[in-house]
Amino acid sequence: MSPLALYDANHGTWHLGEKARRERYVIYAYKGQIVQAVKIDRIEYVSDAVPGSESARSVIHGQVLGPGDAVHDKYVGKPSPIPPQRNPVGYFDASEDHTPCLCGCGEPTPAGKDFLAGHDQTALHDRVRQIGSVRQFIEWFDEVHGFWPEINVIYEPTKLDGTPTGQPHTMRHRLGCDHFYVDDRGRPNNRVRLAKPSEMTLPPCKTCIGTAAKAALER
Template sequence: MIVINLGPEQRIDPADDDLGRDRIGYSSTMSPLALYDASHGAWHLGERAHKERFALMVFEGGGVLAVKIARIEPVSTATGAKASRSVIHGEILAAGHPVYDAHVGKPSPIPPQRNPIGYYDAAAEQSSCLCGCGETIPAGKDFAQGHDQTAVRDRVSQVGTVRDFIAWFDRARGAWPDINVIYEPVTLDGAPTGAPARMRHRLGCDHFWSDQSGRILNTPRAATPREMDALRPCKDCMYTSAKIARGR
């Protein structure tokens, strides 16, 4: 979580501000939206900021606003050039959200420091390693360092050797039934070569050829049952199918 220490409300000239604001800082009279507008930029943010999911605005040692980060982007200057500062875009959180309840109206989770930007490993930003070890890791990661390989080895060993695992996976996944299109081999001018197809594809795979107008030269057709058994699936299409199956 990014922790941003704010100063008191200060009126500024919009012409001098990268975001065109007329005030920055904190005032108890500000609504959450007004406080967000006054405080979500422009800040010198390091690389770590882009990995964080939440931002907490702090004033005089207490949390005053919590934001779920949607994106962080450089601020454009008046000339259109990218400035060295960044702006945080996100959703203002309210009571009932665990980050709001844990930190807004509560003491800052980090001690005072000279730099207005700090970081805190909030509980809401942590999860358990998917290998099953129980280790807590930052949100956005699936495994602790090296544990992805451990998880793979453990599962391979339950089946047998690597060869056994590959054979099992191919049987379990089936013949990739959604990879069922053949692009007839053609020359660069679209003339059929008469050569047999070497792979199966998904419709729209980048392996087809098209002319400058986008017309597909090697017309796709459905693979025959024999081709489904005999031809290997395109690796790019396997990746696409697996990605779709995972819902990503």
């Protein structure tokens, strides 16, 4: 098969968790031999990839690597670094995925990690000290970025008929935000739930900021 035919046959669709979105490369194996290496550009959720299945799947988009690229030359044509297993998707700790710790120390991190253990706290507090005290930092952050704790609802992205698209969430809302498709009774087609703590870092909907600010003035 040509490199393009191999890529078309292999890059989707797969059951992939959040861990996959931290990976930089994917390699494909056939009968225990690596046949292709790809540098990942993005991973796209695909709904309805398997008719009758509600399981979300993903497509890996990327650049096929060729001879002369370090990852290609290290793996392609050689035995798979992952032993045979039932799950078609596997992960391993490769030196190519190690990146410098973002705290600035220069030490390499484990695959998929931005910081060495504890170094994220070092980087955070170095920046807090540039603003002043922790209280001053919180006040500055909320003024610049807008925490808006009452904007804490996630609407699942859907099509016009209410079918989930599988796309990732991009912002958070207040309950009752009117940016969404509604049925003939005026109810949102989008499934709604409270934001997880990790999702409170998503940017708040500007319309919801306006309604929240107006409600605060009216109290």
